[in-house]
Amino acid sequence: MSRQTETAYQFMKEKIFDGTFRPSQKLIESQLAELIGVSRNTVQKALLKLEQENLVEIETNKGATIKAYTxxxxxxxxxxxxxxxxxxxxxxxxxxxxxxxxxxxxxxxxxxxxxxxxxxxxxxxxxxxxxxxxxxxxxxxxxxxxxxxxxxxxxxxxxxxxxxxxxxxxxxxxxxxxxxxxxxxxxxxxxxxxxxxxxxxxxxxxxxxxxxx
Incomplete structure (x- = not known):
């Protein structure tokens, strides 16, 4: 994982853990890229890592949302x-x-x-x-x-x-x-x-x- 991808990954992970990003919240890649100061491609890579950890869900043509648990x-x-x-x-x-x-x-x-x-x-x-x-x-x-x-x-x-x-x-x-x-x-x-x-x-x-x- 590149340094920028790691930065994006850690940023989003902490926002999930501290409750800033809420369950079922839609994540907009362009907004995240601007907020973190990285490329949209970097955000996508970080989101894939978060999906592997069951923290987000990614759907084709729908993007990523924060995973909610019953x-x-x-x-x-x-x-x-x-x-x-x-x-x-x-x-x-x-x-x-x-x-x-x-x-x-x-x-x-x-x-x-x-x-x-x-x-x-x-x-x-x-x-x-x-x-x-x-x-x-x-x-x-x-x-x-x-x-x-x-x-x-x-x-x-x-x-x-x-x-x-x-x-x-x-x-x-x-x-x-x-x-x-x-x-x-x-x-x-x-x-x-x-x-x-x-x-x-x-x-x-x-x-x-x-x-x-």
């Missing part, structure tokens, strides 16, 4: 994540080095500080960093690739989920539980903590789907 589709994604993340985190439990554990602890402390200061954007970024430390330690990287592919389209809902009452407090508790279980190298506790975290997310969608769109 509640059922989101719940199905979360059900798959429940299985895959349990597998990967259990797999990583005995492969995390001392430096990895230190990074996890530092990340959790930073997350707690962000919540105290109501810095939710930074909190969600740290939450992803927390998971990436674990993913990199896992031996089953094929499963990790699948997880990243599933989590990508769900990322747009992260910040809005954090704004729901009680979610940020529950979220940090779940991250702390995962860290504590990993520190003890307790596979069963790790699996329970990961599934508890995803169950909280699933319940949030079931109860507040319309608010999260």
């Amino acid at each position: 509640l059922d589709e989101i719940i199905h994604y979360l059900e798959i994540l429940d299985v895959l993340e349990s597998l990967v985190v259990k797999n990583a439990t005995h492969h995390l080095a001392a430096d990895d554990m230190q990074q996890l602890e530092t990340t959790v402390l930073q997350m707690e500080k962000c919540l105290d200061q109501n810095q939710l954007d930074e909190y969600t970024s740290l939450s992803m960093s927390f998971r990436e430390i674990i993913y990199k330690a896992a031996k089953n990287q094929k499963a990790v690739e699948l997880i990243r592919g599933i989590r990508s389209p769900l990322r747009r809902y992260q910040l809005r989920t954090m704004l729901l009452p009680g979610i940020k407090e529950s979220s940090i508790k779940e991250h702390r539980k995962i860290y504590d279980a990993l520190q003890k190298r307790d596979e069963q506790a790790v699996e329970l903590a990961v599934r508890s975290d995803l169950a909280m997310v699933r319940e949030s969608f079931l109860q507040n789907y319309q608010l999260l769109l």
Whole structure:
């Protein structure tokens, strides 16, 4: 991917994640090219990459739109994540080095500080960093690739989920539980903590789907 294509791709991806580009919104290539400062051909290449990540839909002679997900589709994604993340985190439990554990602890402390200061954007970024430390330690990287592919389209809902009452407090508790279980190298506790975290997310969608769109 060329530098300009990467620039266009990252620009549009962030606009999807932060909610500037809304589900089912039509994307006009000429407008995007002018906005980003690249050629229309570059925008088309970036859109193809976003289509591969299930973030946009491209139809012949109709152009691209931001992909919208039904509640059922989101719940199905979360059900798959429940299985895959349990597998990967259990797999990583005995492969995390001392430096990895230190990074996890530092990340959790930073997350707690962000919540105290109501810095939710930074909190969600740290939450992803927390998971990436674990993913990199896992031996089953094929499963990790699948997880990243599933989590990508769900990322747009992260910040809005954090704004729901009680979610940020529950979220940090779940991250702390995962860290504590990993520190003890307790596979069963790790699996329970990961599934508890995803169950909280699933319940949030079931109860507040319309608010999260």
